Amino acid sequence: MSNHVYNIGDRVFTLSPLTPRVMTRIVQAAKEILDVLPKDVMLKIENKDLSKASPLELLEALGVFAMENQTRLIACVLCQEGIKDAEKNVLEIAEYLEDNLRLTTELRVIHDFFVSEDIKSAVVLIRETIKSAKSKLSEKTPSGNG
Secondary structure, three states: OOOOEEEEOOEEEEEOOOOHHHHHHHHHHHHHHHHHOOHHHHHHHHOOOOOOOOHHHHHHHOOOOOHHHHHHHHHHHEEEOOOOHHHOOHHHHHHHHHHHOOHHHHHHHHHHHHOOHHHHHHHHHHHHHHHHHHHHHHHHOOOOOO
8 A cells, every 4th residue: 555655744644554553543543533422423323234334434434534533544544754654653643634634635545545455355354254253153152041
């Protein structure tokens, strides 16, 4: 994914590769966003069938594309040139993006990362793994009560 380059303000960023660290950051950001969502929004999420949702639909359902959450999520997937992904400060990048990220660049980053084949493949693999694990667990679970 690193062939995507974004000039934002006076800094240059690239997409971070889809690594466990990046996925952890995205999940953590989503959890923190969920913790502060209003109850009516949470009810809408709970009532949606997300079993076959795309990565974008999942994130949208979680409310992460609300304006106040976008830069935080984008900061999880961008890495500033000259700084290792493991050393980046997501909150500092999110704050920088608040003042410097143009809408067209924001939409490009979201599209480039969340519609990429890497993340689609990862979601498919996760779903297949969960389905397989559930199937194996149900085979091993005794059906009788005693």
